[in-house]
Amino acid sequence: MQKCSTILVAGLLPLLCGVSTALAQQLNSFAVLGGSTVTNTGPAVVTGNLGVSPGSAVTGFPPGIVTGGSIHAADAVAAQAQSALTTLYNQLAGTTCNTDLTGQDLGGLTLIPGVYCFATSAQLTGTLTLNAQGNPNAVFLFKIGSTLTTASASSVSLINGASNCGVFWQIGSSATLGTNTVLAGSVVALTSITLNTGASVTGRVLARNGAVTLDTNSVTVCSGAAGLTPPTISKVFGAANIPPNGSTNLSFTATNPNAGPSLTGVAVADTLPAGLIVATPNGLTSSCGGGAITAAAGSSTVSLSGATLASSASCTFSINVTGTTLGAKNNVTGNVTANETGPGGTASATLTVQPAAPVTSGAPAMSLPMLAGFALLLMGLGSVLARKSQPRG
């Protein structure tokens, strides 16, 4: 969410990112979803679920094939997905524009993340380049008032970390992709979507009311939930300073920042810097229920894998580490990852291994009572000896 806000104008962000997170799970698995029919001609390949609702007609499979999913014709799953699609469509449609591209051809443009609007129709002839500027969570939204049409062999090129899961085409009526078009993103149309021969989509083809028509196409659902924010990771040492061969606690907290779905397969690896090792015993504690934690005593690697984080939940695991050499130990984790998102960030913390504070003398060479007693003893001895001494000449 936060990352999105850096790339989109304030106000639009919560909506756009929120849309994706809340609905992503229900739509996640659908590569193709139609409102009335889904019709195919030729050996189309749909990777992901294919569904239709409230209509029920799915034709052309085979020769078309559905892999990595199944066909849901007017069943509860399709109905639920269609319901989610309606919400998604409305929320996308309600998003405020950044840039009005009405009348411009998308071909030849290079765009950065944002919301681009067409009052009426939009045309893509040639190549549209989407530049995420290094942000894998970047979102590109195209709001098109009426139709989207692509010329033959048009394409969308994603650069600098852009993800096809982060591209949305909200279309007020229908979309028609020309032959051999290569499109990225989720095509969300109010009415119908037609893919001409050889066109391919990596994302989703989602029609609310009308038909989805395929002809020897490839539609592959994107691997992540569009716009879903990656998990975050933080870490902290139990103490800022330890003496040589001293130990302290090192705890990691992984968080799912998304209000909607859970994140699965949450993983992070941390290689301890030189001079810092996992303590013996490692003192491992964890609230990351399903996650597997590796932290062998004496080693310099710690890792979490396979954790599941519910909506807005966090989990913490901690170990003890031992500093073996003097100096500041700056420890940076690898990127935290999850199955549903792109890579998240890293976490860093610094521990200083420094000499112990000097042992200060709590008592002087001779404590005060001892000194007083000693003075009396010396006085007594002196006076006795003085009595025995000879008179001076």
Place this chain on the structure above:
Amino acid sequence: MTKLRPFRFILIFTCCVLFAFGLLLTPPVQSVDVRFSRTLVKVAYCLVMIGGGHATRDAATLRAPGGFGVEMRDGCNAVNVTILLWSAVLAFPAPWKMKTLGLAAGSAIVQVLNMMRFISLFYLGQYSMTWFDFAHAYLWESLLALDTLVVFWLWAKRAMRPRASPDARI
């Protein structure tokens, strides 16, 4: 006159002690005291290095490579014990030549012993804090007190010997 000598000793001893400790509390003397402590740590550092040991010195702290350190604070430099010894020597009825000898030799012996104490505590602390605490609080206190008493006793016995001069034999 002989009967009065013990009282005279006690009086002078007490006056010397009060005067010296009073002087020790004044800022200028305290400043000298701190510099003296640092000098002793320098000497200890040199001795450790000459002996093949490893240490670093920071002001009045002698630190081992492992991080353990011993700091020589006020009172750790055995100045207070030296003051008592000086007071006893000055109060004792003896010729000034003997007193000078007693002050110099006594101070040297006390400081040598204190240096041994400091260096031994430096190594002992690296080995065991339990032993360090015991040696610091009990063992070395007793040894220092005993040493000073013996030094004073030996010196006084020497000062009490009949003098070789013809006048003394009379």
